[in-house]
Amino acid sequence: MSDHNDLGAFLDLGWQRLTRGVADRRAAARHPVFATVSPEGAPEARTVVLRGASRADGTVEVHTDGGSDKVMSLRANPLAQLMIWDEKAKLQIRLSTSVDISHGNAVVDRWQNVPDGSRIAYGASPKPGTPIPSAASYTKLASLDWFTVLTCRIESIELMQLVDPHRRAVFKASAGWAGEWRVP
Ligand SMILES: Cc1cc2nc3c(=O)[nH]c(=O)nc-3n(C[C@H](O)[C@H](O)[C@H](O)COP(=O)(O)O)c2cc1C
Structure with missing residues (x-):
């Protein structure tokens, strides 16, 4: 059994479940x-x-439609949080990130790895979120023009685990990922 008080092992668990x-x-x-x-x-x-998680780079990756509201929001404010509840590990993972938005030539390599059937998630006419007269009044464009990669640079990781007793810790990039325990 792992040491309940081992911050390094706790962070290892977080990355293991994330990747x-x-x-x-x-x-x-x-x-x-x-x-x-x-x-x-x-x-x-x-x-x-x-879509991606790199402990070495301290990043996670999400793919989206460049016309979606979240991209407009990230242009105004690049901060985003990702949250996962991993029931098997009884672990909540919260990643506080700052997001880089990439499209076009910079993401052609990633686009080539998107299976044909999944490409419909990228590009829609009219744009995602537009009011339409009936449920199917839209066309999917499946286009590299709208394929957008969100590289989320992790600033801090908060882990909260429902073991007995509950435990919670925060690990900050600015501290070289040194962690500290917090009251759950
Ligand atoms: C299981 C599931 C997976 C999804 N995966 C993605 C995804 O990888 N990228 C994405 O942009 N939207 C994804 N969506 C759709 C989003 O939840 C959301 O409805 C859409 O991106 C529009 O969000 P926005 O208007 O806030 O930008 C997914 C939805 C579900 C239910």
């Missing part, structure tokens, strides 16, 4: 909640697919 989400469709970390702040200052949370 599993990239490869395993059934892993909890496959579908983080991605929260941004609207230009008016309102919270906006939605489900996304975790």
Whole structure:
């Protein structure tokens, strides 16, 4: 059994559960909640697919439609939080990030790896969120022109685990990922 008081092992567990989400469709970390702040200052949370996670770079990656509201929000305020509840590990993971938005030539390599069937998620006419007269009154463009990569640079990781006794810790990039325990 791992030491309940070992911060390093706790962070290892967080990354293990996180990276599993990239490869395993059934892993909890496959579908983080991605929260941004609207230009008016309102919270906006939605489900996304975790497309990449690099402990070495301190980043996670999300793919989206460049016409979606979240991209407009991130242009106004690049801060975003990703949240995962991993029931098997009884672990909540919160990543506080600053997001770089990439499209066009910079993401052609990633676009080539998107299966044909998944490309419909990128590009819609009219743009995502536009009011329409009936449910299917839109066309999917499946276009590189709208394919957008969000590289989320992690500023801090907060882990909260429902073991007995509960434990919670924060790890900051600015501190070289040194962690500290917090009251759960
Ligand atoms: C299981 C699931 C996975 C999703 N994955 C993504 C994704 O990877 N990228 C994305 O932009 N939207 C994804 N969506 C749709 C978003 O939740 C959201 O509805 C859409 O991106 C529009 O959000 P916005 O208007 O706040 O930008 C997913 C939805 C579900 C239910």
